[in-house]
Amino acid sequence: PCRSFHGNTRLLTSQIVSYYESINQCKQELPEYFNFASDVLDEWARLEKDGRKPANPAFWWVSDEGEEVKWSFEELGSLSRKAANVLCEACGLQRGDRVIAVLPRVPEWWLLNVACMRAGIVFMPGTSQLTAKDISYRLQASKAKCIITSDTLAPAVESILPGSQLLKSKLLVGRGSRDGWLNLKELL
Numbered sequence: 001p002c003r004s005f006h007g008n009t010r011l012l013t014s015q016i017v018s019y020y021e022s023i024n025q026c027k028q029e030l031p032e033y034f035n036f037a038s039d040v041l042d043e044w045a046r047l048e049k050d051g052r053k054p055a056n057p058a059f060w061w062v063s064d065e066g067e068e069v070k071w072s073f074e075e076l077g078s079l080s081r082k083a084a085n086v087l088c089e090a091c092g093l094q095r096g097d098r099v100i101a102v103l104p105r106v107p108e109w110w111l112l113n114v115a116c117m118r119a120g121i122v123f124m125p126g127t128s129q130l131t132a133k134d135i136s137y138r139l140q141a142s143k144a145k146c147i148i149t150s151d152t153l154a155p156a157v158e159s160i161l162p163g164s165q166l167l168k169s170k171l172l173v174g175r176g177s178r179d180g181w182l183n184l185k186e187l188l
Contacts, residue, residue, distance in 0.1 A: 037118035045073035069107045083115035086187045091169035095120035098144040102126040108173045136160040151176035
């Protein structure tokens with residue numbers, strides 16, 4: 001007996017444990033390579049497109065002011081592919097490179113997270129409460145090649161940039177622009 005949630009049946013805990021045990025006992029085939037973005041999100045988008053899965057939002061965000069952003073699985077897949085291209089082409093990142101994101105919880109936070117999964121880039125989230133000293137430490141310790149932040153947090157990041165030799169690119173999330181920064185919205 002499964003409960004229905006937005007038209008989908010949910011697995012009971014016993015079914016999840018059973019599946020995990022079957023993997024543990026080598027009764028299930030494990031993929032050699034697994035990518036959540038392409039193996040799960042893109043598959044769900046395909047099932048929705050084929051009409052075999054009801055269309056539910058993959059992402060639904062509401063701001064404090066009531067602004068809503070809703071993406072279907074297909075939209076999230078498309079946007080994350082574009083964002084992955086921005087990271088790889090405009091920012092010059094490759095599989096295994098590290099990215100620090102110092103952002104509030106805005107839709108782009110999740111979009112960039114999925115884009116990094118898709119491209120094999122290591123996403124390192126940082127709270128928007130980090131100080132310049134905190135950001136500097138994280139940049140040096142992680143050897144990140146890209147930093148992503150909002151236009152309001154960019155001044156704190158800029159104050160520590162002279163000590164960041166490995167940083168290749170700076171990506172801005174928001175409507176503003178700054179010298180030496182790429183703007184995600186414009187590049188998408």
